[in-house]
Amino acid sequence: MPKRLPTVKTNTIFTGFLGNGGRDELGETKSDLDLNSKGDYQDLTICLNLLKTMISTVLHTDAHLFPPAETNVLISVLGLSVDAQHLFTYLAIHPDKWHRLPFLKSAVILSGDLFRIIEELCCPISNKMKSGVKSDHPSDSFWGPSNAGSQSLPSNATVGPSPLFPFPRPQPNPCSLCISDAGTDLRQLLQCMDLKELNKIREQLKIKPKKNKADLIDSILNFSATQRTVTDFFKAKAKAEKPKSQQERLREMVMLVLQKLVRIDADVHNILLRVHIAYFRSTQLPTEVLPRPLRYLQRKYPKYALTRADGIWENWEIFIEYVDSLRAEATIDGVLPSGDTEATSQRSPEKTTGKRRREAVDDEIEVKDKKGKKAEAVRKAEATKELLDEVYPRWAAHNSIKTQSDPVGPGLERFEPGYALTRTVHKGMKALKILKERSSELDVFNMLLDQEHWCAGLRGSWHSRNTSILAEKMKDGAAGGAIRAARAAIKDTTTNLIYQESIFATLTKLQKRLQEDSVHIPEPTKVSAVVLEAMSTTEKKKACKWTRPDDDSHEMTIETLVSEHYLSDFQRVMPGNCFLTTLFTLLFWDILFMPMTGAFETAFQTCPLDLCEDTFFSSRRDAIELRLSEIKTGHAADFLQIHDKEHRASKVAAVGVRWDLCTRKDLTHWGW
Incomplete structure (x- = not known):
């Protein structure tokens, strides 16, 4: 059994996980007020206010991204009566089915007659534009030179239409916001x-x-x-x-x-999804008009300069191309599972009894058969490769017109169609690995590594895979540039530490094999290892128990074994990763929320929009490097105390911060 924890220690070791305790990935508490038992939105007033804010903001700042017909749709939503707006919001949240009159009466609280409200939603949309709203809509086709922007493909582009990128571009022109049962199949x-x-x-x-x-x-x-x-x-x-x-x-x-039946028009729903992208500056294709769950009235947000960046998408063409690029990425995500692509996605058998349980176990054994497993992986890889064949020419065309000077401003590359297509090509490359099309892989990796303007955070994985393929070719006696590729990978400043060590090991082996003189390249920094001696008491990999060599009578988990090793010098706490994320946010609070173009576009943010993008560091490089140097010189406790004292009392909702689990004493008692 673990020793009793001492009352006071000078240091802390973080071990184990207690689960997220109902918290999401940002360390924020979920509330029963957010979602009901069915997982649906509960407070329509909150939803309606957010929808109206989204539409009003987009019409004010991004109206040029929507043609007149679509602008009329958005203006019509704002012009509805209060009851009609509530019902429309409910229908927009649940767009994939017909809604019956009795169910609507129980789901939506309305003061007026439901038949009249439905008629208002199904009446023709007015063609009159509200005064004060301007829309710079495209007058020519997508390929027309009059609207070709810096991010759009030129009129003489050789890339033809495809299912993922149709031509001519369809422009929704719905007759009404909602449709009724008349003429329904x-x-x-x-x-x-x-x-x-x-x-x-x-x-x-x-x-x-x-x-x-x-x-x-x-x-x-x-x-x-x-x-x-x-x-x-x-x-x-x-x-x-x-x-x-x-x-x-x-x-x-x-x-x-x-x-009576009613549902939102499919074209109207697609327009609202693009409003979502424009308002939240989404870098992934949204599946719902409103984000879920809604906690906007339950938070206190950090203070930051809210500014809507101008010119993120210059015109309708670029915006639609960006949306199609997000859709292409989502399509590939749905075909090829994330993680290990050489293994099929399998579900564990249902918890049944008797004969059903035995049948489920037999089915699982059959699915795990190597031949069936490989065949399923190959099938999915072939389907993904078909999509990649559509995406890659499109990406190559965008790459050819991209210049080193950023036309939309520093840090905003993530809103270019080519950026989303780069991520899509990266995901599609896993299919070529499964299909063992090594030559095709090398060709694509050469193109990806030649460009330096998109997805710099992925370059380490590209270097690693490119070097591995070239090393395999050398095993077959073919002359390749594996050593040259490995040296270039190590010298590339964007190659992170995760890949540097493996690439360096590959380079060393290749030089010994060819008996080539080693070129002096600094070896990547290695983290010092702590070795623990223990014996396993079972051969099962899952739920494995361990014992110490000097005491085989007490079985324990690996987490407890590690904890006991450090208990003599450290205090043990078990908050999971939130302690480290809290430290990061408090140390870099002023840098996280510093004014930055395209970082704070809405009033509901707990972090900058580009925090998870590789442009986060490049656009704040000087400030981050200065803060790291200040931490090295012993000023970490000062930043912790300043930011903690300023924001703890009001429980400001910031990314990664857990005020309840991470006390000020624990955070500042690290012996900085």
Whole structure:
């Protein structure tokens, strides 16, 4: 058993993890007020206020990114009545299904008549522009030279249209904000009904029972395909009218049950998604109009200079190209799993009992078969390669027109289409590795490494893989530039420490193999290792227990073993990584929230927008290097105390900071 913790220690060691305790990756507390039991948005007033803020801000600062038809849509949303705005917000949050009248009455609290509100949402959109709103929309096609910006492809580009990058560019022009059940396909109407309601329709039509909903809908549709009711036939004959078909009669029967259906128009939803991208300056394709969960009324945000950067996207063409690039990245993410691409994504068997459990275990064993595993990986890799074949020419075209001077300002490269396409090509390269297309890999890596303006943080992984492929070719007797590539990788200042050590080891082996004189290259800094002696008590890798050589009677986990080793000199706390992230934020608080173009675009930020991008360091290099030198000279405690004293009392929500677990005493008691 671990020794009892001493009351006072001069140092602290962080071991183990207690889980996130209901916190997200930013160290922020989730509240029951954010989401209800179904995971839906709960407070529509908060959602509506945010939606109106997004639309108003975009119309004021980024109206040139939306053509007149789309601008009319956004103005129409702001011009709705209060009840209609609440209902529209609910429909925008849940865009993928039809909504029935009884369910809407229970989900949305409205003061007016629901039928009237739905009619307001489904009425034609006015073509009149509100005064004061200007829209610099494109007059020519995407390839037209009159609108070609610094980030868009020129008119003589050789890259043709593709499914991911269609041409001509579709411009949404919805007739109304929402659509009703009029003209809706009969199958969709039946899918909106539950099994009990479908069985009532089946009984009226004298159809045999079915086991599941899908078969029941098929039988109802097949029965009504060509039938006509006898009653309607004679009524129509007496009145010299065309008799109703069974499908028309079925639609009447269904609508008597459903009463009314409504959903947001798909084009309107796509416009709102682009509003999300423009407002939040998103670098990933959003799946929802509003971020989830919403905690805007529960936080106190840091003080920073809120400025909306001008000219991030010069015109509609560049913005649409950027959105398509994000969509291409999301498409590849959905085909090729993240992590180890040579292993298929597998799910553990369900926790069942008896026969079902044995069947689940047998299925898992079968999936883990090497041949099936490899075949699944190859299938996904081939699908990804097809997407890569579309993306790579597009990326190469953007790379050819990119200059070293940044037209949008320092640190804003992440908003260029080429930046998103670079990430996409990087992810697609994993497919070539699985398919063992080494020559294609080398060609792409040469192109990626030749450019230095996008995704500098990925260059270390490109160097590492490029060197490995060239080393393999040398094993086969082929002359290659593995040594030259390894030297260039080590000298590249963007190659991080994660890859430097492995590349240096590869370089040493290659030089010994060719009996070549070693060129003096400084060896990467190595972290000193602490060796612990212990014996494993079981062969299982998971839940493995360990014992000390001098005491084999007490089994313990690896975390406890490490903790006991340090207990004589350190105090043990178990907050996970949040202690380190809290230290980082407090040491660099003023640098994190310093004015920077494109860093603080909304009022709801706990960190700069580019914190997770490789442009974060390059745009603040001087300030960060100065702070590191100040920390080395013993001023870390000063920065900790200043920022902690200023922000702890008000519990300011800053990225990575956990005021509850990380006390001021623990943070400043490190012997700085």
